[in-house]
Amino acid sequence: MELFRTIVKCIASPDKIGYGTPLLILGSCFAENLGLRLQQLKFDVVLNPFGIVYHPAPAAHNLERIIAGNPYTTDELQHHNELWCSFDHHGRFSHPDVSECLRQINAELSRAHDALARSEWLFVTFGTAWAYRLKSSSRIVANCHKFPASDFKRIRFDVDEICAIWEETIDSLRQLNPAVKIVFTVSPIRHLRDGAHENQLSKSTLLLAVDRLNHELADTGYFPAYEIVLDELRDYRFYNEDMTHPNDTAINYIWQRFCENYVTKDTLQTMKAVEDIIKAVAHRPIHHTSGCRKFADACLEKISKLKQQYPRFDFTEETELFISMQQNSRAE
16 A cells, blocks of 8 residues: 555556667657657667757647658748747757758758658657747747747647647658557646646646547557656655756656556666666776776676677767776776
């Protein structure tokens, strides 16, 4: 019996993820948290090729662009505050040079198109139902890029609008990759700038939309990250100082629940070995003693064994670091 705690039940996926499973992850900050951890652990994952996107409409638009694979052109960019940017993209793609901005955008688009065609899983996280419509063109933007607020109209999408957009997008996706499995999540990050009540209306809209999509479309699922934070971890000690973003403890717990439901047992063992190497890099000895050389030797041996089993693993930086430790220890 669990005392003083509500456990959110997750529907265990019959299909599991392993190190040979290609993944594509799109969406809000929570998608970044999940994707970065998978990348760090050497999974085959493409993460947010347009950057962080919060609203379902631009997320669907971006996915349609990935499916089509049509490169962006200069006339699709905007120039503001001495930077070239795209209303479809996060600010990390913005650049003072238009050619470099376009190069970054199209390189990620090409990589995502190739990845999506072979991906076995697509994870999508919705952050908010509130959107910004550009008055001059009526388009919904993924990012306002600090353009004047008067250029936009703030609106909240309803369930029907979100479902209509995503049903059409998933139909397009199935034509490119019929076998891909789709898992939706709703971000547990609260958008309190919208107001507490407005945030609840937004999250409720997203939850209802995802529920309808799951019932109407095959090979779709839902991971209850939102419910885990709001019900299991219903305490401000699981939030950062801004009281809106889950802290590391909460993220680690959500990650644990995710792995329980979506990752194979054999893969969990390999993940532990990869994590040991990552921790070794973070806690490497400071002084180049004989003990440091032995430490580096042991780490290189672990990397060699993992590379034999998984040749795709890229341990270039880690290997160079431990070889440098060996050489410096011998020199002394």
